[in-house]
Amino acid sequence: MAKKKPIAIVVHGGAGPDSEHIHKNKKGYEEGLREAVDTGYKILEEGGSAVDAVEAAVKKLEDNPLFNAGRGSALNANGEVEMDAAIMRGSDQSSGAVALIRNIRNPISLAKAVMMNTKYRFLGDMGALEYAKQLDIRLEPSSYFITEHQYDAFSKKREEEFTSSDRIGMDQLNARMHGTVGAVALDQEGMVAAATSTGGTENKKMGRIGDSCIIGVGCYANNKTCAISGTGDGELLMKNIIAYDISALMEYKGLTLQKACETVVLERTHKQEGDVGVIGVDAAGHIAMVFNSDRMHRGWKTNSRQQGIEIYDKK
Amino acid sequence: MAKKKPIAIVVHGGAGPDSEHIHKNKKGYEEGLREAVDTGYKILEEGGSAVDAVEAAVKKLEDNPLFNAGRGSALNANGEVEMDAAIMRGSDQSSGAVALIRNIRNPISLAKAVMMNTKYRFLGDMGALEYAKQLDIRLEPSSYFITEHQYDAFSKKREEEFTSSDRIGMDQLNARMHGTVGAVALDQEGMVAAATSTGGTENKKMGRIGDSCIIGVGCYANNKTCAISGTGDGELLMKNIIAYDISALMEYKGLTLQKACETVVLERTHKQEGDVGVIGVDAAGHIAMVFNSDRMHRGWKTNSRQQGIEIYDKK
Numbered sequence: 001m002a003k004k005k006p007i008a009i010v011v012h013g014g015a016g017p018d019s020e021h022i023h024k025n026k027k028g029y030e031e032g033l034r035e036a037v038d039t040g041y042k043i044l045e046e047g048g049s050a051v052d053a054v055e056a057a058v059k060k061l062e063d064n065p066l067f068n069a070g071r072g073s074a075l076n077a078n079g080e081v082e083m084d085a086a087i088m089r090g091s092d093q094s095s096g097a098v099a100l101i102r103n104i105r106n107p108i109s110l111a112k113a114v115m116m117n118t119k120y121r122f123l124g125d126m127g128a129l130e131y132a133k134q135l136d137i138r139l140e141p142s143s144y145f146i147t148e149h150q151y152d153a154f155s156k157k158r159e160e161e162f163t164s165s166d167r168i169g170m171d172q173l174n175a176r177m178h179g180t181v182g183a184v185a186l187d188q189e190g191m192v193a194a195a196t197s198t199g200g201t202e203n204k205k206m207g208r209i210g211d212s213c214i215i216g217v218g219c220y221a222n223n224k225t226c227a228i229s230g231t232g233d234g235e236l237l238m239k240n241i242i243a244y245d246i247s248a249l250m251e252y253k254g255l256t257l258q259k260a261c262e263t264v265v266l267e268r269t270h271k272q273e274g275d276v277g278v279i280g281v282d283a284a285g286h287i288a289m290v291f292n293s294d295r296m297h298r299g300w301k302t303n304s305r306q307q308g309i310e311i312y313d314k315k
Numbered sequence: 316m317a318k319k320k321p322i323a324i325v326v327h328g329g330a331g332p333d334s335e336h337i338h339k340n341k342k343g344y345e346e347g348l349r350e351a352v353d354t355g356y357k358i359l360e361e362g363g364s365a366v367d368a369v370e371a372a373v374k375k376l377e378d379n380p381l382f383n384a385g386r387g388s389a390l391n392a393n394g395e396v397e398m399d400a401a402i403m404r405g406s407d408q409s410s411g412a413v414a415l416i417r418n419i420r421n422p423i424s425l426a427k428a429v430m431m432n433t434k435y436r437f438l439g440d441m442g443a444l445e446y447a448k449q450l451d452i453r454l455e456p457s458s459y460f461i462t463e464h465q466y467d468a469f470s471k472k473r474e475e476e477f478t479s480s481d482r483i484g485m486d487q488l489n490a491r492m493h494g495t496v497g498a499v500a501l502d503q504e505g506m507v508a509a510a511t512s513t514g515g516t517e518n519k520k521m522g523r524i525g526d527s528c529i530i531g532v533g534c535y536a537n538n539k540t541c542a543i544s545g546t547g548d549g550e551l552l553m554k555n556i557i558a559y560d561i562s563a564l565m566e567y568k569g570l571t572l573q574k575a576c577e578t579v580v581l582e583r584t585h586k587q588e589g590d591v592g593v594i595g596v597d598a599a600g601h602i603a604m605v606f607n608s609d610r611m612h613r614g615w616k617t618n619s620r621q622q623g624i625e626i627y628d629k630k
Contacts, residue, residue: 082442093554093555094554095553095554099414099439099524100439100440100442118520119550120519120520120523120550121549121550121553121554122523122524122525122529122553123520123522123523123524124414124415124439124440124522124524125415125439125440125441125522126440126521126522127397127415127520127521127522127523128522129522130521130522131520131522204435205433205435205438205442205446206441206442206445207438207439207440207441207442207443207444207445207446208435208437208438208442209414209437209438209439210437214437214529214530214531215529215532215553215554215556216529216531216532216553216556216559217530217531220556234436235434235435235436238410238436238437238530238531239408239409239410239436239530240408241530241531241535241556241559244531244556244559244560244563245559245563248559248560248563248567249567252563252564252567252568253567
């Protein structure tokens with residue numbers, strides 16, 4: 001009897017500091033992660049592609065108002081939502097990415113359309129919106145994206161800005177408020193894929209682009225090595241070219257996926273610089289979830305009896 | 316007597332197919348490259364930083380209407396100029412990048428301001444323009460950027476689009492029309508830096524972001540390894556994470572700068588996929604200029620008697 005072909009999916013809902021909001025909504029977060037994992041896994045089980053699985057999983061997280069991507073995105077300093085997303089296919093290193101996206105219900109699906117239907121890899125702002133209007137991509141009014149939680153956070157910060165004399169403390173607080181969602185998967189054909197989507201950092205300057213939409217940083221996939229989705233302080237991930245560095249350590253130094261993730265996230269990144277978390281999968285079905293922060297929302301399922309949902313415990 | 320500290324600068328003005336326009340303006344291109352090299356080298360000679368040297372060199376190329384960056388940028392499908400740029404400092408991997416920039420005379424200086432003065436690494440479109448308006452950054456009317464050559468190219472392409480039945484051929488032609496400018500330098504303190512700036516591909520979809528502003532792809536700098544500026548088919552550079560891959564091969568496989576550039580540009584990139592060119596420098600003062608295309612406009616000068624300007628001959 002032929003050996004069972006490995007399939008696997010891992011999702012994340014952001015890495016960073018703990019908060020009262022997370023504690024209070026722990027159950028909702030766990031349910032959201034489980035729904036994303038199950039949706040992606042079902043596609044893999046039925047023989048679907050890793051690309052379709054990571055897109056479907058990320059869409060679930062974008063639609064879920066608890067996560068900072070799609071609906072529930074953080075508001076920028078102007079009180080608006082500007083989203084970034086990227087997707088990559090490990091079989092041929094095709095990729096699609098979008099930045100500064102408004103009014104697109106699922107930025108990850110627009111990134112996928114860029115990958116599948118254009119000769120480009122990266123579209124931004126109005127040009128990306130113009131392109132989306134030509135496609136069967138669902139638009140939403142600006143109010144759809146803004147949740148009570150994010151609006152309160154924005155209002156509170158505005159108020160503090162006007163009253164606080166400790167601006168440096170404020171900046172540090174702002175810098176630590178972040179979130180992202182992402183997924184990596186391995187399908188029955190042995191193809192890996194990665195997808196990442198975010199509303200970016202709270203109170204960010206209008207026009208700020210983070211790591212999530214940067215191929216090689218917040219998202220990378222290569223059947224020869226791994227698929228990676230990153231989260232944490234975007235500027236720190238960009239500094240260290242996190243996702244491709246993991247792939248390079250596997251390819252050039254022969255490290256395993258787990259060891260490569262640990263090297264990049266725990267050794268090559270200085271903890272005091274900020275939060276970094278990654279999820280990964282390789283073509284043999286190994287999975288990895290490594291973070292240097294208080295917590296990383298994550299869920300996983302493989303056909304070798306591994307599955308789980310965690311927020312805090314490091315494993 | 317102490318050994319003379321090495322200093323070096325290399326600039327490029329794009330890699331790609333040959334053209335009648337390039338032949339006709341060969342002397343002008345050579346003068347422009349020489350001016351950029353001399354400007355950057357003077358800064359290094361006087362003890363200035365590699366960051367200042369690459370910025371100054373790239374500004375000269377942005378101001379020169381012959382090169383596709385700043386004034387002389389290619390027009391997008393709407394007949395508008397949208398520019399990308401990035402800069403990176405090798406001592407601490409600080410970086411700044413801007414995408415979809417309009418009306419900024421020198422996008423590289425805005426990228427440098429993002430690096431020096433903000434907690435962000437990447438700003439795009441209107442948000443970047445808003446930020447520029449707060450700074451002492453020179454703005455220009457849209458007409459400033461549009462040269463006769465680029466306008467003619469745009470008009471010709473529009474006309475062909477309406478008359479040609481061979482749309483696939485057109486797309487291929489469009490894809491091969493590209494250009495970028497860039498510089499890498501090593502200063503007396505042993506710091507390397509890289510800068511890249513572009514008007515992007517001719518007739519590109521509005522909102523298309525290329526490799527030039529992507530840290531790790533079109534621009535990367537690390538004192539431990541090298542500074543790299545890339546050019547060619549942006550989407551192909553993005554696929555292969557060109558700049559960081561060169562650094563990774565040096566760090567993880569012990570390759571020399573020259574060998575790492577050759578491996579990435581000539582071995583790991585399939586010639587039929589498109590044009591790629593890179594310039595590089597390391598902390599010991601070694602320089603590299605490697606391309607798989609008909610030509611790469613380039614100039615270089617070091618204090619170990621190396622200097623030159625070339626467009627065609629591969630060395």
